[in-house]
Amino acid sequence: MTVTTKSISRKITWMNMLVSGTALLLAGAAFFAYDQLTFRQGLVHALSAQAQIVGSNSVSALLFNDPQTAANTLSALKSSPNIESAAIFTYDRRSFATYLRDGGIEALNLPPLPDPQKESYWFRSTHLILARPIIFQGQLLGFVYIRSDLREIDKRLRRYAAIAFGVLLLSLVAASIVSSLFRRSVVTPIVSLAEVARSVSQDKNYAVRAVPSGEHDEVALLVEAFNEMLTQIQHRDDELQRGHAELERRVAERTRELLVANRELEAFSYSVSHDLRGPVDALNGFAYVLSKEYSRQLDDKANELISRIRGSGRRMMQLIDDLLNLSRVTSGAMLREPVDLTAIARAICDELKTSSPERKVDFVIEETSKVEGDPRLLYVVIDNxxxxxxxxxxxxxxxxxxxxxxxxxxxxxxxVRDNGVGFDSRSSNRLFQPFQRQHSSEEFPGNGIGLATVQRIVRRHGGDVWAESEIGKGATFYFSLSKPKGIPSTSVTSPS
Ligand SMILES: Nc1ncnc2c1ncn2[C@@H]1O[C@H](COP(=O)(O)OP(=O)(O)OP(=O)(O)O)[C@@H](O)[C@H]1O
Ligand SMILES: [Mg+2]
Known part of the structure; x- marks a missing residue:
């Protein structure tokens, strides 16, 4: 809060000071430039008048070649303390009489005049030089040369600088006083508004309101609009909360219903499978007895049919067992203990290698850390x-x-990755459903129950399973035992 207060009021104070300071500096600079111009012109006029007097008083001295009188005339310039030196030159630019304020003996030179019939002046950095022709009855007798220092200009410059500095200081003080007066009516309501906005965004409490300033200005309008906005947000938030609660209630209700339905379905499929096992077993047994005991009494056609009955019976038995196993995976208590997946993978690989020693398969088993889970169920996952x-x-x-x-x-x-036949991941997103297969039994035997079992087990562990594959380029099946974000629930994707 203090940070906000300080920053806004400091900004206003700085703004006031900067605006008034800049305005003052600009006005001072303009005034000073104008004053310099007029003062310089005044200086030239005054020097010109003095040169005119000296010139007309030196006419006779020049006519009668009397440098002493000319020097006396020049010495009258003593009364002007700014004049450093002066001189009378003859028409052919020879020095005739000289005046030096400090009594020195400096030799003065007449600068070349652009027009010898007219007065000329030159501003140098420290002094002003003026030269004027002395003309008598239309004839050029000589020149008056006066050099004045610019002390007066320097003095004025310093005075101006001091005044400008003083006024600037005063205006800055005044600006800071004015801004502190305005702080109460402008800054305080904005700061309290900012404080309310901050508390709303932090605590998500839409019941708070900014206090109106009591003024009738834009800030009051802002406070009013802000409060109105808060009312609307509060209203929507309440509705949203209600909607959310209602949604949660419905989801919970549906989940409960689904769970019950699912459990009933599982129980039903289990009991059906279980009950089917007996009659199928009997059928298989009778078919066996028929084939063993009566094969000689029956013709080839009948024996062939009995053998088909036995094959189908075995297959039906396998399906029933698969279904029973699938149901068992989701029912019953689940253990939670450290499991070494690498050791399981190695044991299964060894078993596979021994089952078909003629096959050339390169197994690459990575060392992994132990995981928490049910060892029996995780074995089923890796095995499948x-x-x-x-x-x-x-x-x-x-x-x-x-x-x-x-x-x-x-x-x-x-x-688990392989370089086998792979599958078309686009047309098959149901691999994880029971009995869904991509390959025929003639091509590759199987019931299509393995991946459904895998999915149920990893989901019971809080994870998921998904696959990447392309026909002819092998397949990779991924599974997690806790769900990473951004990974789709059970899906099949093509590798990019
Ligand atoms: N590594 C793989 N490479 C290619 N296709 C695969 C691979 N794993 C699974 N599939 C495809 O997914 C289908 C389902 O696999 P699942 O393991 O559920 O059944 P199955 O292997 O056919 O039979 P079961 O596992 O019940 O003996 C398979 O029929 C096959 O088309
Ligand atoms: Mg399988």
């Missing part, structure tokens, strides 16, 4: 991703599968 990479690089003669970690927005993001 690495097995996918293993499966979708099976056509690749020099396969490469990587597991590593990156940092995004300060959070670790784990990835």
């Amino acid at each position: 991703l690495l097995r996918n990479s293993w499966k979708y690089t099976s056509n690749q003669p020099a396969a490469r599968i990587e597991f590593g970690v990156q940092t995004r927005d300060g959070l670790p993001v784990y990835f």
Whole structure:
């Protein structure tokens, strides 16, 4: 608050001082210039008059070649203290008589006159020189030369400077007094307005109001408009708060409803899968018995059909087990303990290598720090991703599968990358939904349940999973265990 008060009033004081000081300096300079001009002209007139007197008094001295009389005439100039020296020259510019104020013997020279019939003068830095022809009955007899110092001008200059300085000082004092008088009526309301604005922006309290100044000026209008604006903001803020609260209530309600529906759905799918298992198991068993016990009594066609029944039964059993596993992933308590993802990745890679030793796959496993989570569930995540990479690089003669970690927005993001067949990320944004596949079972076997399981597990850990891929250029699956900002929820994108 004090900073604002000081700065505005200081600015007003400085402004007043600067304006009055500048105006005063400009007026003083103009007046001084004019005065200099008229004073110089007056000086020339006075010197010219004296030269005229000296000239006419020296006519006879020149006519009768009497330098002494001319010197006497010149000495009358003693009464003018400004005149430093004077001289009479003959028409052919020879020195005839000389006067020097301090009685010296300086030789004076007549400067060349532009027109010898006319008076001429020269202003030098320290003195003024005037030369005038002495003409008698139309004939040029000689010249009067007078040199005056400019002491008077210097004196006036100093006097002016002193006066200007004094007036400037006085005006600055007056300006500061005037501005302090205006502070109360102009600055104080603005400062209190600024204070209210600051408290509104800081505390978001739209109930405060600026105090009207009681004057009828623009500042009062500003205060009034500001208060009106605050009223409107307060009104909208209240509405917004109400809307927000209502929205939150509805979201909470919908979430509750959704959770209940979801739980019911999960329970339903679990019990259906569970209940289906028995009859399917029986069907498989009977089909097995048929194929074993009665194969000889049946013809080839019947045996072929039984074998197909058994294949479909096995597949159905696998699907039911997958569904049951998917349900188990989201149900039940979740552990929270340090898990070494690198160790899990290494164990799975070793297992894969032993399962098909003929395959040439280059595994690159990066060392990562331990994470907090459920070891059993996180094993399922890495297992699914690495097995996918293993499966979708099976056509690749020099396969490469990587597991590593990156940092995004300060959070670790784990990835599994391969150089396999990849997939079209544009047409497939449903990979993470159960039974959604991009490749046929003939091409690559599978049920399309792996990524759905991965997504459920990472989401239970508070993270997300997404992928980047291009057909024929491999795929990278990223997952986090806490959600980084700016990363879309489960999505598939093309690498840029
Ligand atoms: N590394 C990968 N490279 C190419 N395509 C992939 C890769 N991982 C997954 N996909 C695609 O995503 C689909 C879904 O994967 P998901 O793991 O859910 O199912 P699956 O591997 O086909 O079967 P399951 O995992 O249930 O045995 C796959 O069918 C495949 O089209
Ligand atoms: Mg899979």
